[in-house]
Amino acid sequence: MLVPVALLLLGALTAVVAPRLLARAEWPEREPVVALWMWQCVVAGVLLCCALSMTLSASAAWQAVRGRVFAPAPSDVVEAYALGASGPWAAATALALAAGAVWTGAMLTREIVRARARRRRRRAELLVRSPLLPGEEPGTDRLVVLEGERPDAWWLPGAAPQLVITTAALRRLKGRQLDAVLAHEQGHAQARHDWLLHCSGALAGGFPQVPVFAAFRDEMHRLVELAADDVASRRFGRLTIALALVELNEDRGVFGPCPTPHAQVPERVHRLLTPEPRLTAGRRLRLTAAGALVPVVPVLVAFMPGLSTLG
Template sequence: LVREVRRAGARRRQRRTELQVRAPLLPGEEPGSDRLVVLEGERPDAWWLPGTTPQLVITTAALQRLKGRQLDAVLAHEQGHARWRHDWLLHSSGALAAGFPQVPVFAAFRDEMHRLVELAADDVASRRFGRLTIALALVELNEDRGVFGPCPTPQAHVPQRVHRLLAPPTRLTPARRLRLTAAAALVPLVPLLVTFGPGLRALG
């Protein structure tokens, strides 16, 4: 985990350096003082840089393409990542996959975590601005990248996220919600059992 955090810190410092080159500070500004940075760019995009002072970054193309509530929904999506510290979830899952490459379930857990944090941020935005609004914003941001075509792309999860937002929400019965909550509470114990199980059996 320490190795993963160090690598992530190095990547974050590199990205902040690149950001300062593309958007240099004006006289009187201090590094990290701006929570929102606008970049000149032909591709519509928005992302967040984690850290002690998270920064939201959005390109001018995204500002031109997203209108009204769609822009607010995208910003709320990125703020959801920052507020709930999704970077730590990604660090933890990445550290397990890198530390135990012989355990396939950890690699699958890492890949699934990337998808789950995006779904969680979608839900944060949809609660404030509606599911249709964030779905349309996702389409606007990604339609020029070919993610909605027949060929798979690295962003293949985007169409699934859009379909999920447009589908009518399913209502779970109280009993099923209770079972899912209990199962989710036990999920963090699985990596510990896989890691320490052989040692405990040897001691026994």
């Protein structure tokens, strides 16, 4: 039975080759939304390879699983997979992959619990710094202004998302720069970028030895900011959002020679001030279709013996 082995090899090949191809490509910065889609398809393809390999290995190892997975299939299809010819490795492979699936679920659950705890803590801190007035209800204000000497603005996700901005930022942002910052943060909220960050962080934290998951997390943090910058720039212009980024970050030393946690800000400003033309609609469509094929290939590999028999 070679299909589970082929699926594992395909998953490993995808995990090694796809990130390198995306790292060498020049188009992700020009089309961050397409790049986000491509990365999600790559990771989905890797996970799907593991899930299908686990299912077929378990079917080969245990008759009870085989009876459920292949219950509606004709006998010729079951014979095409040669499930009875598997060795003792089938059970070990299925158990190892099942353990990985359980661990992945645990990491996702942990990330969600931590994110909710951070959100509750930040909302509690927000109520302390900006208490509600008589008659106000929590979460009714989409814009909250805080007293602060450091210019800052951030989006607080949740059932009632809010944009929080300090008085120092209000003093520094000029013209439509505040509107551009608001549009940037709304771009995060509308695209649910927080879920992408949670999922990528859970995979990278749960499997630190797997480079594709670490690259997925790093690229998600970078690409979601580029995508939100594009949302704001389409409404208010690239120069406006670039100047807003400078005003909010110049006191943090991000534009100096030493790297900081906000080292990507200068790159974002440079990208906004020296824009490259977008890809053509046809090329964007081709890249989107190519990304969608990544998780489709494992499904075709898994169903190929059965489809060949039926054909």
